[in-house]
Amino acid sequence: MFDYRTMFDLSDRVALVVGAGSGIGQASAMGLAAFGAKAYCADVNLAGAEETARQIEEQGGQAEALYIDILEPDSIAAGLAQTGPVDILVSTPSVNVRKPLLDYTPEEFDKVIDLNLKGTFQVVQAVARGMAEQGRGSIIVFSSIRSQVVEPGQGVYAATKAGVVQMIRALAAELAPRGVRANLIGPGVVETPLTAQIKNHPDWYNAYAQRNAFGRWAQPHEMVGAVVYLASDASSYVTGSIIFVDGGWLAVDGRFSPPL
């Protein structure tokens, strides 16, 4: 009989979390380790990754910090030489330059596309090759509600967040026969360094809080239920999906509450 109690157990799994030095990546590494995974905490900010690994170990989990720059294929390869075979990949690094499209410079365009699309592609490709050889693995890439809805200033970022959705769907189709699943998570608004610019503007911050059904921002740990679910056997029949963890942002129009 199927043992329902083991569905979320990650105790025999190796997880590589890229972007683990901050925000949602840090919370993801902590959550995966709490469910038993050995968490390799990778980041271009090695001090941040080390702090995450330290916190995991303090809580009795298994963790190791790694330097990985997803813009550099050699750095990814060197990181993977340290981890050995990986069962779970979580990739979070992304950047946003919030600016009207007419004001975007070619350099800003390249910066956003290079990290969010090419960097993500490079790390996913390198890890997925090993998973396909092993015949198992779960890949989780962070997209955003901006893959679906936009506002002024989000054009290039939104294009990358929609772009990764299609890339990961294709990967899911290509690797399902080899036992590898690939999915995405689409957060709403989460308080992290990425959104610090918004927190510094009370009007902007409050407008986003009011835009979702709960009337508040999310904390990074609120993304982790979806991460653990997609990493574990609980989602063994789930691939090519995007789970929105957005406080109802995409469901609720939010312009007006009728006087009922």
Ligand SMILES: NC(=O)c1ccc[n+]([C@@H]2O[C@H](COP(=O)([O-])OP(=O)(O)OC[C@H]3O[C@@H](n4cnc5c(N)ncnc54)[C@H](O)[C@@H]3O)[C@@H](O)[C@H]2O)c1
């Ligand atoms: N925070 C939000 O409100 C929000 C909303 C929607 C989507 N998201 C998505 O969630 C993901 C995580 O966002 P976050 O808020 O945790 O961001 P964050 O900026 O807090 O963390 C990103 C981490 O990636 C690392 N990083 C940057 N470049 C790297 C590189 N070249 N190689 C390796 N690591 C690198 C950074 O050092 C940092 O530790 C992103 O993909 C973002 O688009 C976030």
